[in-house]
Amino acid sequence: MEIAKLSMDEVGAGLRAKQFSAVELAREALRFAETENPKTNAYLRLCPERALATAARVDQKLAQGEDPGPLAGVPIAVKDVILTRGVGSTCGSRLLANYVPPYDATAVSRLEEAGGVIVGKTNCDEFAMGSSNENSAFGPVRNPVDLERVPGGSSGGSAAVVAQGTAVLSLGSDTGGSIRQPASFCGVVGVTPTYGRVSRYGLVAFASSLDHIGPFARTVRDSARLLSVIAGRDEMDSTSAFAPVPDYAAALNGGGVRGLKIGLPKEYFAGLASETGDLIHRGIEALAKLGCEVREISLPATDYAIACYYIIATAEASSNLARYDGVRYTTRVDGDTLLEMYRNSRGDGFGAECKRRIMLGTYVLSAGYYDAYYLKAQKVRALIARDFAAAFAEVDAIVTPVSPFPAFKLGEKLDDPLEMYLSDIYTITGDLAGIPCMSVPCGRTAAGLPVGMQILCNHFNEAGMFRLADAFERAGGFAGE
Amino acid sequence: MKITEDEVRYVADLANLRLTPEETARMQKEMDGILGYMDKLNELDTSQVEPMAQVLYGAGETATLRADIGRATLSNEDAVGNAVISGGGYFKVPRVIER
Numbered sequence: 001m002e003i004a005k006l007s008m009d010e011v012g013a014g015l016r017a018k019q020f021s022a023v024e025l026a027r028e029a030l031r032f033a034e035t036e037n038p039k040t041n042a043y044l045r046l047c048p049e050r051a052l053a054t055a056a057r058v059d060q061k062l063a064q065g066e067d068p069g070p071l072a073g074v075p076i077a078v079k080d081v082i083l084t085r086g087v088g089s090t091c092g093s094r095l096l097a098n099y100v101p102p103y104d105a106t107a108v109s110r111l112e113e114a115g116g117v118i119v120g121k122t123n124c125d126e127f128a129m130g131s132s133n134e135n136s137a138f139g140p141v142r143n144p145v146d147l148e149r150v151p152g153g154s155s156g157g158s159a160a161v162v163a164q165g166t167a168v169l170s171l172g173s174d175t176g177g178s179i180r181q182p183a184s185f186c187g188v189v190g191v192t193p194t195y196g197r198v199s200r201y202g203l204v205a206f207a208s209s210l211d212h213i214g215p216f217a218r219t220v221r222d223s224a225r226l227l228s229v230i231a232g233r234d235e236m237d238s239t240s241a242f243a244p245v246p247d248y249a250a251a252l253n254g255g256g257v258r259g260l261k262i263g264l265p266k267e268y269f270a271g272l273a274s275e276t277g278d279l280i281h282r283g284i285e286a287l288a289k290l291g292c293e294v295r296e297i298s299l300p301a302t303d304y305a306i307a308c309y310y311i312i313a314t315a316e317a318s319s320n321l322a323r324y325d326g327v328r329y330t331t332r333v334d335g336d337t338l339l340e341m342y343r344n345s346r347g348d349g350f351g352a353e354c355k356r357r358i359m360l361g362t363y364v365l366s367a368g369y370y371d372a373y374y375l376k377a378q379k380v381r382a383l384i385a386r387d388f389a390a391a392f393a394e395v396d397a398i399v400t401p402v403s404p405f406p407a408f409k410l411g412e413k414l415d416d417p418l419e420m421y422l423s424d425i426y427t428i429t430g431d432l433a434g435i436p437c438m439s440v441p442c443g444r445t446a447a448g449l450p451v452g453m454q455i456l457c458n459h460f461n462e463a464g465m466f467r468l469a470d471a472f473e474r475a476g477g478f479a480g481e
Numbered sequence: 482m483k484i485t486e487d488e489v490r491y492v493a494d495l496a497n498l499r500l501t502p503e504e505t506a507r508m509q510k511e512m513d514g515i516l517g518y519m520d521k522l523n524e525l526d527t528s529q530v531e532p533m534a535q536v537l538y539g540a541g542e543t544a545t546l547r548a549d550i551g552r553a554t555l556s557n558e559d560a561v562g563n564a565v566i567s568g569g570g571y572f573k574v575p576r577v578i579e580r
Contacts, residue, residue, distance in 0.1 A: 328563065
């Protein structure tokens with residue numbers, strides 16, 4: 001078997017035809033991950049015991065003629081901000097270097113119940129804060145497409161393992177673009193579902209009004225299948241949505257997209273030159289050839305999204321990260337008093353980006369500044385959501401770039417945090433509005449760097465989003481180019 | 482200037498975050514730039530806009546409540562299992578009360 005290119009269908013067919021067992025496939029995935037990982041640092045740890053135990057259960061079910069589940073035997077990697085019982089989960093932070101969770105995230109238990117085989121935990125920016133994966137306490141991830149370049153962030157490891165083929169699928173988390181941007185940089189599919197579509201129980205909180213769990217895959221269809229498994233109401237997360245979960249992959253069904261109305265927000269294309277712009281425009285032409293009606297729309301509040309996002313996200317982060325106090329989670333630096341111990345533990349444990357966000361968030365929430373920053377940002381957020389609601393009264397989907405540029409070189413943007421924040425412009429709006437959005441491969445630059453096209457749809461219209469992405473993938477043939 | 486080094490030290494105290502003098506100086510510069518950028522929001526008149534306090538909530542008010550029935554939770558051993566120092570089922574911290 002050539003694990004690097006396996007699709008879910010091929011895994012299923014191979015198991016049914018007894019070309020390989022789930023245990024053999026898991027062993028091969030683990031072996032391949034071990035040989036590849038020194039190049040990319042995409043895995044923080046492999047979990048062979050757990051993987052082989054899950055795979056053995058799948059084989060047993062197959063032997064007994066039972067349904068092994070929709071993800072049977074599929075090797076899956078999980079971002080290290082998503083908790084796995086008994087398997088260390090560091091969140092890319094020194095503070096949690098030795099943390100071993102006592103419970104599984106709901107997304108994790110659901111995918112294992114569906115027969116998915118978790119092979120390891122992936123590297124990420126510390127507490128999912130970053131756009132390049134250079135903020136991990138355990139070293140940056142290198143992009144498998146070009147090892148001199150970043151894989152994007154913060155779910156850089158989860159994008160890289162699917163691109164290099166050491167896993168067939170992976171889970172990431174997205175707060176401001178942390179699934180779509182690395183998917184774009186690594187040339188894979190990355191999906192941010194509707195806010196509340198997937199339970200966040202067991203996702204280490206960064207910004208609770210913006211955090212999502214979502215899938216990475218090499219094809220739209222596989223990403224749709226994984227989402228169907230992990231989505232749905234969960235009693236352990238009161239923000240999880242009650243709306244029923246469709247079989248997203250079945251809904252694809254080679255469906256046509258003729259007559260679908262697609263909006264191109266002019267604010268996202270102003271000033272977008274370069275190869276990225278050319279490739280996105282080529283992609284839009286391909287959609288038009290498929291019979292989509294393409295028209296220009298306006299999302300007037302776009303220009304204010306970055307400022308709005310970095311107020312809300314940092315404010316929520318400063319609250320969520322308050323729990324790392326040297327008492328409950330693994331790392332403590334002593335001090336003469338309790339307060340000194342807190343301060344030393346946090347000062348020593350957090351990296352520069354986390355400190356910057358804790359400071360910004362604490363500042364905007366502090367006495368005298370709340371109205372000027374946080375409340376103002378919540379109002380602007382309402383305007384951004386209103387823009388999208390108005391747009392979706394006119395169009396079925398919105399298409400934009402994912403990032404203004406393809407993967408950049410390691411170290412290239414480290415010295416200017418504001419510039420790094422500004423590069424999130426196309427992805428943060430979807431998180432602010434809580435709508436589903438995804439990155440689908442849209443060709444490569446002359447230097448061979450992948451570029452992703454973003455598709456955004458209205459709340460809970462993942463099925464429509466997948467249908468468009470699938471039609472594009474099949475017509476464009478850009479995937480795996 | 483949006484923020485001074487003294488204010489940076491004040492905010493670091495609020496956040497219980499020890500910063501070195503070098504970190505404080507750098508933080509002042511970076512926060513000043515970022516907060517200056519955030520002033521952009523003042524260009525927008527939002528006097529008639531309700532803040533977005535809830536992202537999405539389609540269900541009824543009591544939909545997320547469950548029946549008041551006891552059920553298994555984390556064991557005490559698991560709950561303190563990741564603490565640096567624990568004992569007798571408790572987290573241990575530096576002394577806060579002098580006897």
